[in-house]
Amino acid sequence: MVLSVQPSSPEYVSSDGTVPPPQRGTFAKITRSVSASCRRLLTVISPDAATGGSPVPKAIGGNISSPFNGKAQGRAQPRFSELRKEIWKDSMRESWAEVLAALKDKAEQMESLGSKAIPRFHYDELQKGLSDEQIAEIREAGVVVVCGAVSKEEALGWKQSLQDYIAENRDRVICHPVTKPVFYELYNTKAQILARTHPGVVKTQKALMSFWHASDPNSEISLVQPISYFDRLRIREPGYHGWTLGPHIDGGGVERWVDPGYRSCYAPIFEGGDSWKQLDSYDVTPRLTANQDLYDSANQCTVFRAWQGWTSLSTTKAREGTLRVVPFLKLSTAYVMLRPFFKPKPGCEASLEADDWEPDLEHGEFHGTSPGRAQNLSVKSHPHLQLDKTVISIDFVEPGDQVYWHCDLIHAVEAEHTGAGDSSVLYIPATPLTVKNAQYLTKQRAHFEAGLPAP
């Protein structure tokens, strides 16, 4: 059952239109809290929205490129320098050296493994239950391909209906880039709603969300209850498109350091020494207090998506405009979070050796990001990741196959599409029910009612 807010109903209803039965424990607590906060929030986001009027959304005019536009660097602010001094511990030097050594090994490993570094399972295996080793493999990589939950015929039918819809509404559909579209600002076509509520998709999401846990049992979250998050889609024809998504992490940029709640998700990394190894990327408890959008930026995702994801609508191989990932979650996270605290010693700019780098607490730069921007990564800004070796393309998917990647995972979209057919996906993340996420649903409903893109 997928919960969503329906335009005609003040309460949460399931995808089959029924109101869920009374729940016990945490879920019931969330439901009560949400019911009250939904009403409150509708008044807060727009006085008119509570009575059915149109809200004024922040994201109007934005598109998928909005968080990535403009210069991500060179916007250092003095308070960020102070913040870095507050966070800094001398023992982070040891962490830095350990992480850099581990990254060297990982780059070699990725070069030899290639796409084998990305776990791949059939939906039937997932339903029967994966072994502890298989689950550990997925958790370590932070990404998984799940094949066969949706039939090829059904997925191709969804694509055809989308192509028909786009053709019929050519003058009204917003796309990016405008000259040769890849991403479409469509959120609630019939195909998207059918895909989001497909039993195979929902069951896959439930299985993957069960890999998370709450360190605080009183955390207000349901990891068995995916919500219906309205996301967009990609239909990419072969050839060069002029703009694509380079390596990045979604869900905010400097917020990971600046916001105390968000920073608490990475607390072991800042404890110094080898504590970074204790990082638990799958603990939802600190995520519940994280603010991913401190700067109210256009098209910045404010929802906690345990797994970002898409469902393929095409047969697509590597180099055909598909997703690329850096499939070692904990290590890449530790490096990204430590990176702003170090700089190369003078004359050592090209060196990757830990001894050639030193603490840097005087500048306010958070490499690859700035307020209101996403977290970008490049060979220049994050050299030790060796992105030329460690960014791995999803090798092969067929229509109906799904790919999910952890919300902290570095990912990109291939710059080239050398194939013969379209490379197409519906973005459908695995999004758990939390109070904040449910509050987002009220905004999503208001936008839906107003005929606007999702907030």
Ligand SMILES: [Fe+2]
């Ligand atoms: Fe992304």
